[in-house]
Amino acid sequence: MATCSLGNDSTDEPDDPGAASFGNFINYYTFNPPENRLSLIPATLLQDLGFGDGRHPTEILDVGCNSGELSIAFYKHVVQEPECQQESDQTQVHLLGCDLDDVLIHRAQQANPLPRSITFLQLDVMKDAGQLQDYLTQRGCSCFHVCLCLAVTMWVHLHHGDSGLLRLLSHLASISQHLLLEAQPWKCYRSAARRLRKLGRADFDHFKALKIRGDIAGHAREHLEEQCGMELIQSFGNTTWDRELLLFKKRCEKEEFSSEAEEQQGDEL
Numbered sequence: 001m002a003t004c005s006l007g008n009d010s011t012d013e014p015d016d017p018g019a020a021s022f023g024n025f026i027n028y029y030t031f032n033p034p035e036n037r038l039s040l041i042p043a044t045l046l047q048d049l050g051f052g053d054g055r056h057p058t059e060i061l062d063v064g065c066n067s068g069e070l071s072i073a074f075y076k077h078v079v080q081e082p083e084c085q086q087e088s089d090q091t092q093v094h095l096l097g098c099d100l101d102d103v104l105i106h107r108a109q110q111a112n113p114l115p116r117s118i119t120f121l122q123l124d125v126m127k128d129a130g131q132l133q134d135y136l137t138q139r140g141c142s143c144f145h146v147c148l149c150l151a152v153t154m155w156v157h158l159h160h161g162d163s164g165l166l167r168l169l170s171h172l173a174s175i176s177q178h179l180l181l182e183a184q185p186w187k188c189y190r191s192a193a194r195r196l197r198k199l200g201r202a203d204f205d206h207f208k209a210l211k212i213r214g215d216i217a218g219h220a221r222e223h224l225e226e227q228c229g230m231e232l233i234q235s236f237g238n239t240t241w242d243r244e245l246l247l248f249k250k251r252c253e254k255e256e257f258s259s260e261a262e263e264q265q266g267d268e269l
Helices: 068-076 081-083 103-111 129-139 151-176 186-198 218-228 253-268
Strands: 059-064 094-099 118-122 146-150 178-182 232-239 245-251
Touching: 059 068, 059 129, 068 094, 068 103, 068 118, 068 146, 094 103, 103 118, 103 146, 118 129, 146 151, 146 253, 151 178, 151 186, 151 218, 178 218, 218 232
Parallel strands: 059 094, 059 146, 094 118, 146 178
Antiparallel strands: 178 245, 232 245
16 A cells, blocks of 8 residues: 555566565555455445435545555445446545555556546645645535545555654544544564565665554554544454454544533543
8 A cells, every 4th residue: 555655666576565665566455355354344334424325425535545446346335336336427425546656546547447436546645635635625525524544554654754654644534534544563564674674675764763663553543532533433343464444533523622621620620
């Protein structure tokens, strides 16, 4: 799942997955197929969250979409069958998949069976926040209703450090009502660094200096809940790669006000 600036890393040593030092594996879905996540996510997800009724627009963002197979499969999984089969200009559920790797995005665009409903855009989520806002403005929405951030956090963390990881989470929380997060565990960091060393490449810039270690998902949850105004509302369990799928929801201002008032009252007592 490529999310950080790179040269043409997707085409270097294409048969070696270790060559994708930004997560931009060209064959990612051959060893981690969409079903590994979708088997845990209910097909009624949009309805359960109050979206996808066909009368109001629903915007979905998939960050680090790679070549788009999961984006397309997720859309078909959660959108009612008639809308997928009879795509029209009146389609109310739209998905934007973004990745910084132009080769992977081109592949996603070429294979996209639902071009009116699904859009693939090449951008670096750490640098091109304005493009996401422009997209929302064009769609007439202030935020995405659901954001997918699956197997992305580690690559941002390794290339942008602790502050970059927290900045990513804060940004996604600021533009999303719901965030579906799959954070790679710390053992994946060690494996990624080991692959680079075996290839004779320089180590990740921030790997040795990272302070956020151990329970990465726990650190992410703490930041989202304490700093970003979100709350964990559902765990869909662990994938076959033993990564937990966590669904967060943005707290409304009334809930935040009530929570702050209770804390203040407790301090006074």
